[in-house]
Amino acid sequence: MTTGWRRLTVGVVGGGIGGMSVAIALRRAGHEVTIYEKSDFAGEVGASVSCAANGTRWLHEWGVDVAKGDPVVLKKLINRDWKTGEPVSVYDLGDYEKRWGYVYNMFHRQYMHAMLKESAMGEEGPGTPATLLVNHRCKDINLQTGKICFEDGSTAQHDLIVGADGIGSTARRILGIQPEKRPSDSSCLHANVSTEDAIKAGLVDYSQDSALEYWGGQEGKWDKIVLSPCNGGKLLSYYCFFPREHGDYTNQTWGAESRPVEELLQPYPQLDRQVFGHLAIGKEIQPWRLWVHDPYPYIQRGNVCLLGDAGHPMMPHQSQGACMAIEDAAALGILFSPRYFSGDIPQMLAVYQDVRLPRVTKVQAAAAKAAYNINERIGFSFNKDIPTYKVEDTKKVLTIEEMNAYDMYKDVEEKLAAKLGSPYTDKFICGLPIGLELPNGIIIGASA
């Protein structure tokens, strides 16, 4: 399609899940990548992170050794009654891999991060291993020259700069974006429970379900417990949501001393006693700050772009934050590959924005809705025949088809053609096949 490919030096600001992913993608596309990370990773978060098929597919495409992340492959999504623990809505993932080609992984964040880091920096696989410079906090970026200034006074110069520096992004501020944000109406405390401890205490062994399990979340309530098994099932990672008036953690940061277990249990006097028993033996109880950001108007300028939480922070309720960061990385990997890279970096970043902003904005909005209504969550949105099923607008629910039938190559080609003013004739719209019927009755390409 193009002949303008050249090897770029790329500076990635932030070495989290998104930063490592884009380092792999751009390394595979033939570029020389340096990652600048403000910390030394000593305080990495000890919690789960899920990776549905739309994220997992890129890990395989890049040749990441997924087994090193020691994931639990999810078999079900289970929504349980708040008081009795009885299943209310179950979404079976038994045919998930057959339908979508890839599994739904649940990782421990530290393992996932280590797995990605090894792929980004290791000798194995195509491309030059990325370089990681820790204790490099980005302070400024010159958008004209591509010069990055770090807090310690050192500088670096790159052709392309990716701001993957998370929700509090410095790169975003330098691009001139001022987030419209507000604290979420719900708060979250996270706790880890070892499966071995739960069994010793005579409690249910939830790891046997290989499921992402939810208590509550129906009928507009903020109270919700989310259980995700990780580390091959040895660790149960609990996200415990409750109304903010029962505890405000909006200005707390992760990594402080563990909160007392009484604080974790206090909002839940009526919770199912089994899961309550699990929480009672919870360790490393940490608040997770929740801020709602409105979508940003743009995510690139010149030779600089944003990726992951820096470009589109979202509520955790669709479990898609990490997947969206991985998809961003994949989009950059495709656009800067020999097949598509015209040699014009700003043009490629403009197409990156056209590909990514509509998709992440939709997921962002759906994640905010699923915060107080689990029926809006991908998967559960399909289970219409439960008595409490109610969604704001059936036509707008996020479906598993939109996430997993998405073909990013087609989306890139469509947006690239639009940018170049050339015709696009493939039977796809925004990466989805024309004629695909979604469970909410929408048919891709049919007029409303």
Ligand SMILES: Cc1cc2nc3c(=O)[nH]c(=O)nc-3n(C[C@H](O)[C@H](O)[C@H](O)COP(=O)(O)OP(=O)(O)OC[C@H]3O[C@@H](n4cnc5c(N)ncnc54)[C@H](O)[C@@H]3O)c2cc1C
């Ligand atoms: C506890 C927890 C649980 C989560 N669970 C899930 C889940 O189950 N499913 C899911 O999809 N998502 C989940 N998420 C969200 C998901 O982890 C994020 O959406 C995803 O990690 C985004 O990655 P990122 O690389 O954009 O940001 P981050 O992972 O935040 O990484 C940003 C990196 O940039 C570095 N940095 C920041 N500022 C600078 C600077 N000025 N200079 C240099 N470096 C800088 C930071 O130190 C950090 O390493 C969870 C998040 C948390 C905190």
